[in-house]
Amino acid sequence: MTVYLDPPLWPRHGKVWGHLVSDTSVEELLAFAARAGIPERAFDRDHVDVPEEMYPELVRLGAVLVGTRELVRRLRGSGLRVTAAERHGRG
Template sequence: MTVLIDPPNWPGPRGLMWSHLVSDRSLDELHAFAVRLGVPTRAFDRDHYDVPETVHARAVELGAEAVSSRELLRRLVEAGLRRRKQHRPR
């Protein structure tokens, strides 16, 4: 299992800082890990889950590898799992 989590560096709802949770193997692996972590499906966005700082340590305890945001993105792209936001023509 290779689930990755970056530092909670992203400001978000409820005044919390947020992390990205991804897999560099498969979305199935990512979804299964999110269930174990107790992350709701509504937190999934294209290729990652947005998770609050309050679950970062628990994710690592469950086996997520803590990496930099740059490393997380690099490994997501290399795995072919990066899904960019679609831009709609005006």
Template sequence: MTVLIDPPQWPGPRGLMWSHLVSDASLDELHAFADRLGVPGRAFDRDHYDVPETVHAFAVSLGAQAVSSRELLQRLIAAGLRRRKLPARAVK
């Protein structure tokens, strides 16, 4: 069971760069880790948490494995935990 974090390379709120935090084992593990990290529940999006660059090093110090974005996505898919965003429905 591993929690993974990718590099903070995604522009986001407050002018910060953001990372994705995922588990390759279970959402329960991910939620527990995010709680230890102090990440609010509102940062959860389907299968990951969006976390600011300011917590990246702390996440690694708590045991998150720093990986590339590509590896993070591959491992999330392999674990069967990937939850894709549904396409917007066309309005008639």
């Protein structure tokens, strides 16, 4: 069981966001996010969007910081990756 966190690179709503993913299951991801106090609305099919200011707490709880490419590689390897086509109803 590992939850991964990539660098916060995505500006939106006056904050900079990154992604939290599991290499095991969506249930593990949602349980970790709940322990961190992240609302379910932050879940986006295969990841959780997290603001930069939450990173210290997420790492304290056990999230592993990785680069964006490594995060995507691990997500694909887990079989949990949702493609762009699937995300937009085309797959």
